[in-house]
Amino acid sequence: MTPRRVSVVGGGIIGLSIAWECRRRGHEVTVHDPDPGNGASHVAAGMLAPVGESYFGERELTELLLESARRWPAYARELAAASGRELGHRTEGTLQVGLTADDLAQLRRLWTHQRELGTPVVSLDSEQLREREPLLHPRARGVLVESDHQVDPRRVVAALRTLVPVRPTAIGSLTELDADADTVVLAAGCASAALAGLPVRPVQGTIVRLRGPVVLRHVIRGYADGRAVYLVPRADGEVLVGATVEERADGHATAAGVRDLLRAATDLVPELGEHALVEVSTGHRPGTEDNGPIVGELETAGARAPRLLVATGHYRHGVLAAPYTAHAVADLVDGRALPLLWAPFTPQRLSAGGAR
Ligand code: GLY
Numbered sequence: 001m002t003p004r005r006v007s008v009v010g011g012g013i014i015g016l017s018i019a020w021e022c023r024r025r026g027h028e029v030t031v032h033d034p035d036p037g038n039g040a041s042h043v044a045a046g047m048l049a050p051v052g053e054s055y056f057g058e059r060e061l062t063e064l065l066l067e068s069a070r071r072w073p074a075y076a077r078e079l080a081a082a083s084g085r086e087l088g089h090r091t092e093g094t095l096q097v098g099l100t101a102d103d104l105a106q107l108r109r110l111w112t113h114q115r116e117l118g119t120p121v122v123s124l125d126s127e128q129l130r131e132r133e134p135l136l137h138p139r140a141r142g143v144l145v146e147s148d149h150q151v152d153p154r155r156v157v158a159a160l161r162t163l164v165p166v167r168p169t170a171i172g173s174l175t176e177l178d179a180d181a182d183t184v185v186l187a188a189g190c191a192s193a194a195l196a197g198l199p200v201r202p203v204q205g206t207i208v209r210l211r212g213p214v215v216l217r218h219v220i221r222g223y224a225d226g227r228a229v230y231l232v233p234r235a236d237g238e239v240l241v242g243a244t245v246e247e248r249a250d251g252h253a254t255a256a257g258v259r260d261l262l263r264a265a266t267d268l269v270p271e272l273g274e275h276a277l278v279e280v281s282t283g284h285r286p287g288t289e290d291n292g293p294i295v296g297e298l299e300t301a302g303a304r305a306p307r308l309l310v311a312t313g314h315y316r317h318g319v320l321a322a323p324y325t326a327h328a329v330a331d332l333v334d335g336r337a338l339p340l341l342w343a344p345f346t347p348q349r350l351s352a353g354g355a356r
Contacts, residue, residue, distance in 0.1 A: 001334050003027050007181035007306075009171050009195065011036025013044075013153055013322045014311055015187035016160035020079075021326035022185075022333055023164060030180070031166040037157035040189055040318060043207055043283030045232040045240045046156070048072050048320045049148040051119040052094050052221050052230075060344045061292050062117055065317055067341055068324035069147065075323040076151060083159035088152030088234060094219040095133055096121075097142030099267060103223035104141055111143055120147055133218055135269050142222060150219050150232055153319050171195065174308065183307045183333055186298075189286040190249075192312040198294060199350055200313050202249035202284035206257050207242040210265075212275030214239075220268060229264035231272075239272065241265040253282045288313040289351065293321060295328055296338060296346035309333070310347055 004027045008015045011033030019029045047053070050065035076089040096111070098104040114121050122144045124132070129142055171177065174195055177184050186192050190202045216239060221230035232240040241264075244257040258280055266273045288294060294313035300306070311329050314321050328342050338346070 001026070004183045004333055005181045006030070006183045006185060006333060007032060007177045008185045008187055009174070009177070010186065010188035010191070011166050012039050012187070012189055012318070013041040013157055013160070014189070014314060014318055014325055015185070016157060016164055017322040017326035018185055018187055018311060018329045019164040020160055021330040025330050025334060027333060029164060031164055032169045032171050033166055034168045034170040036161065036166045037154070040283040040285060041153045041157050043205065043281045044153045044319050045207060045230065045242050046088070046151045046153040046319045047094070047148065047219055047230065047232060048150060049094060049219070050320060051114050051121065051145045052096060052148045053316055054114055054117060054119065056113055058291060059117065064324065064341045064345070065320055066119070068321045069149070071323040071327070072149065072151070072320075079156070079159050083162045085155060085159035085162065087155045087159060089149065090151075090235070091149045092218050093144050093146040094148035094221060095129065095142050095144055097129070097136065097140045097220060097222040097268065099137060099139050099224045100226070102226060106223060107142070119145075121145055133216065133220065135214060135216065135271050136220070137268055137270060140268060148219065151319065152234060156319070178305055181306050183309065185309045185311060185329060185333075187311045189312060190284045192286065192310065196298060196308070196310065198310065198312060198347065199289055200286045200294070203287040203315065204246040204248050204251070204282060204284055205243040206253040206261070206280060206282045207240055208258055208261050208277060209279035209281070210239045210241060210272060210275035211237055211278045212272070213237070214269070214271045214275065216269065222268070224264040224267035227260050227264035229261060229268065231265055231269065238278070239275065249284055251282055253280045285315050286313050287315045291315050292345045293317070293325065294345065294347050294350065295325060295342055296348065297332060298347055
């Protein structure tokens with residue numbers, strides 16, 4: 001294998017993971033980002049939830065995400081060992097719960113779908129649910145998804161940054177990198193649209209961070225009187241409440257969005273009402289027309305232009321998909337083919353081409 005000079009555009013969790021994997025395989029790598037780790041990765045809750053986030057009509061995406069979830073435990077161990085940092089990787093599982101009969105009707109359809117995909121969903125009676133999470137509202141009913149875990153994306157970014165060099169350069173055009181690299185990897189999330197004409201759109205999300213004495217043991221997600229919500233407890237007492245899903249990109253959290261998140265959170269776990277509200281953050285998920293990521297090679301204009309690889313459009317799944325994306329892109333850098341599970345997610349499937 002020939003060592004490559006790789007420039008990665010984008011220092012979020014996807015770009016940094018790719019950079020680390022390429023370095024581990026012996027390539028020379030530089031990441032370009034004026035504000036590394038401060039985009040979607042800074043806002044994300046870090047649920048590793050291929051089951052909780054599997055939706056109707058997305059079988060191939062779920063298979064890809066399940067494979068990335070299988071890789072996370074080893075990835076977290078290796079990253080923690082290489083960086084000497086703790087990543088907040090927690091494996092207690094996720095409770096999927098609802099409060100009202102309508103909430104549970106929605107969830108039952110989802111659980112049937114998740115079981116049809118072969119994913120593990122364990123029914124709990126109300127006593128078992130209360131044993132696992134005593135602070136849940138007594139009317140809550142639900143299931144345990146043992147395999148849906150969590151990690152703290154801010155810690156992951158900090159760990160990766162100890163392992164890969166980042167230049168604080170803002171890249172206005174990919175041709176700026178022609179002299180620096182023989183391979184360019186575009187991993188710039190929503191900015192990939194302007195840089196390569198890829199059909200990626202910002203889907204805004206707001207997350208609220210609470211802090212207090214109440215300790216939740218599991219990630220909890222589901223519906224509270226029709227409001228979708230997830231609660232992600234960190235070991236240090238922080239609880240993330242997410243997230244809005246908005247087709248806009250102004251970066252403003254709205255009062256109504258925050259109100260709905262807090263109402264759903266306190267309906268499910270009333271004691272969260274006593275917590276301090278410590279942060280409201282808003283970010284942009286890189287959404288695509290079919291909710292799948294975009295990973296593969298783009299044609300370049302000139303014979304002497306660097307090879308152009310892309311890894312973007314991870315929408316709701318950037319943190320979960322990072323280890324497997326890094327592996328797939330590093331295979332391309334090595335001159336190998338993409339792993340088969342990635343075949344449905346190349347740029348060639350998209351309605352807009354993406355040549356530069
Ligand atoms: N993956 C959670 C979210 O996008 O809100």
